[in-house]
Amino acid sequence: MERVQGGVASPTPYGTPPESGVPYGPGRRPSRHAASAFGRRAALSTPAFGWTLLFFLIPLAILVVYSFGQVNYDTLAVHWGWNLQNYSQIGQSLYRDAIFRSVRLSVLATLACLAVGYPVAYWISRQPAKRQRLFLLLLIIPFWSSFLVRTYAIANLLADGGPLATLVRSLGLGRLNIQYSSLAVGIGIVYSYLPLMVLPLYVALERLDPVVAESAHDLGARPWRVFWRVTLPLSAPGIVAGCILVGIPATGEYVIPTILGGGKTLMYGNLVATQFQEAGDIPLGSALAAALTAAITIVALFGRRAARSAEDIT
């Protein structure tokens, strides 16, 4: 088909393969995308779409179908049906409170991440180019080392009798008891996701023309005012992107609360996993997973629009 298109302008018969060795006569332009002929074959996309369809989209669809089913608690067999019982169960206090706690924790952790990440991103963006690269690299290296080990590292740090507890005691601040608490889970989230917050913030701040802030300063604005009225609003797209990049995975987190929360502080991811691993209520677990997916899609789309409109304003 492509070849026909390419041959339209040429006097040679349609469909002459460009690689057929036909000498280029006057006016005969080789197919414009001759080289890409290889890349044009639809078959090339088959592995990617096939794998995605079979092992990602179909499983998600099955998950949604299951979420409307019911489980028989004696036989653990799943009965099909189209009822909303699982979803209304999510609204009951047991799950609603757990979801609320988990979302609140991930929001707080995301804000803490922003509070730590913003100064870091700001500072890096104000360094000479070479040093910027160095510190970005230093930021990414831990992110690339094992996620699991990083979480375990925080467990080392926060353990009863661990280094932090010893430090606090030797400073005479009393006994530190945060092992297996939601605070520990929050610290773990901030620690693990900090680079995901800093990078989009850095991208937004680095793009800022320093002249804008300088002129605000020259017009008499005090440094804090320059920051609040100029730098911060202009970096809004980075803030939105960073919060989404951290907030979404934090909400669905499973590893961090399991290791640092000691099974007491549950995030949404644990709530879903428990239905599969212990409760055996796969339809309810599916409903929880489907609800999470829907919420994330909405947040991601909304966030993209927010980031875009923030960009339009600036």
Add this chain to the structure above:
Amino acid sequence: MTRPSGRQLGGTVLTVFVMSAFVGLYAPLVLVVINAFNKNVLLTSWAGFTWKWVKQAIDNGRVRQDFLNSAEVAIVSSVLALAIAVPAGLWARTASRRGRQILDATTYMRIVLPEIVAALGLLILFSRLHVALGIDTVIIGHVVFNSAYAIVIVQARLATMTTVLEDVAADLGARPWRVFRRVTFPFLLPALVVAWLLAFAFSFDDVITSTFLAGSGTETLPMLIFGLARFRVDPEVNAIGAGLMVITLACLGFTLLVAHGRVTGGLILGGRARRET
């Protein structure tokens, strides 16, 4: 540039804050390594240097088997990821706008959606089809997210390449396969190495997909660490964890060599960020 002293003070405070943030980023990792060599079993204080835990971990048959399982899963799944990503990337260059949008959307969905959702969906699929869980099902699950990262990296590289050289090669009579082998592939090679190493590292480190898709008879190294770490802090776990960290960091080191010191992390994190902004 002269600035008011208030600003200078603010600058110093900022620098101190940022430096302590970086110390805080590395201190826990250093602690893991230190505690892998700590004589104190309870890890409450430093009691002297010992190789005991490292030896104990290496001599542990379960650790060795899990290591081999992890290596098999990581190698096979990263190769499959490339086999999926390269053709998809080439296809996307000339695909219709709609086709590219579908590829991008399904790629970013796989990156953004919590891993646990995809893993549970696969778990249901396999149990419906009566597929026995084991190393194969883990590999299938890993390729789902690995190939997404690989596609992002391959596409990023292809975006910097015009088709001029390939067009010229074709004009000079090279057949499509030859054009790919002699022009496209050499250009893509650095990206392929980066994508392969990243896919390998992510797979080697994965806990969630492995936990749900391995069944009861198969275990990977991260699954072992995860199982032990949820209950206590233990020097042997530190030794295994330090080993896992060394492996993933070695992948990063190679990647940086290949990328010639460019911040490649930007590629992958940029890929994550691109969907949102």
